[in-house]
Amino acid sequence: xxxxxxxxxxxxxxxxxxxxxxxxxxxxxxxxxxxxxxxxxxxxxxxxxxxxxxxxxxxxxxxxxxxxxxxxxxxxxxxxxxxxxxxxxxxxxxxxxxxxxxxxxxxxxxxxxxxxxxxxxxx
Numbered sequence: 001x002x003x004x005x006x007x008x009x010x011x012x013x014x015x016x017x018x019x020x021x022x023x024x025x026x027x028x029x030x031x032x033x034x035x036x037x038x039x040x041x042x043x044x045x046x047x048x049x050x051x052x053x054x055x056x057x058x059x060x061x062x063x064x065x066x067x068x069x070x071x072x073x074x075x076x077x078x079x080x081x082x083x084x085x086x087x088x089x090x091x092x093x094x095x096x097x098x099x100x101x102x103x104x105x106x107x108x109x110x111x112x113x114x115x116x117x118x119x120x121x122x123x
Contacts, residue, residue, distance in 0.1 A: 004073070004075065007073040007074070007075050007081045007083075008070055008073055010081050010105060010112055011070055011073060011081060011083040011103070011105060012070070013111075013112060014033060014103075014105050014112050014113065014114060015068055015070075015083070015085075015103070017033050018030060018033050018066075018114070019065075019066050019067075019068060021033065021057075022057065022060075022064065022065065022066045023064075023065045023066065025057075025060070025062050025063075025064070027053075027054045027055075027056075027057035027058040027060075028054050030053065030054070030057045031050040031051075031053040031054040031057070032050070033113060033114055034050055034053050034113055034114045034115070034117070035106060035108065035113045035114065035115040036049060036050060037049060037115070038050070038053065038113070038114055038115050038116065038117065039115070039116045039117070039118075040052055040053050040056065040116075040117045041117060041118045041119060042056050042117070042119050043099075043119055043121065044056060044059075053117075061091060061092070061093070062092075063091060063092035063093075064089055064090065064091050064092075065089070065090045066087055066088070066089055066090075067087065067088045067090070068085045068086065068087045068088075068101070069085060069086045069087075070083055070084075070085050071084045071085055071086055071100075072084040076104075078107075079106055079107040080104060080105070080106055080107075081104070081105050081112075082102070082103070082104050083101075083102070083103045083104075083105065084100065084101075084102050085100065085101045085102075085103070086098070086099075086100060086101075087099050087100070087101045087119075097121075098122045099119045099120060099121055099122060100119070100120045100122060101117070101118070101119050101120075102116070102117075102118045102120075103116065103117050103118075104116035
C-alpha cells in the first residue's frame with residue numbers, strides 16, 4: 001500500500017465510525033460522518049448531501065454489515081486523503097456482496113468527514 005500510516009489512521013478513524021453505524025442500521029448516524037455536500041454513489045443513482053445518504057442507508061436491509069480493508073491511500077492535500085478499499089457487505093438472507101470503494105475524506109473544523117463515496121461492483 002502506498003501512502004503513510006498517518007493517512008491510513010485518518011481513514012480508519014472515519015471508516016470505523018461509518019462501519020459501526022452501518023452495522024447498527026443507523027442511517028442518520030451514517031450520514032453524519034459525511035460532509036453536508038458529499039457526493040455519494042452507492043449501488044443506486046447518486047445523491048448529494050446527507051439527506052440522500054440517510055435515505056440510501058435507510059433502504060438497506062436490517063442485518064447488513066460491512067467489513068473493509070484499505071488497499072491504497074494518497075494524501076492529495078493537507079486536508080484531503082483518498083482511500084481505495086475492498087468492502088464486503090454481508091446480509092442475513094443472501095450471499096455477501098464484494099465491492100471496491102473509493103472515498104475522499106476532508107478535514108473540517110471539528111474532524112475528518114467523507115466528502116466523496118464511490119462504489120464499484122466487482123465481477
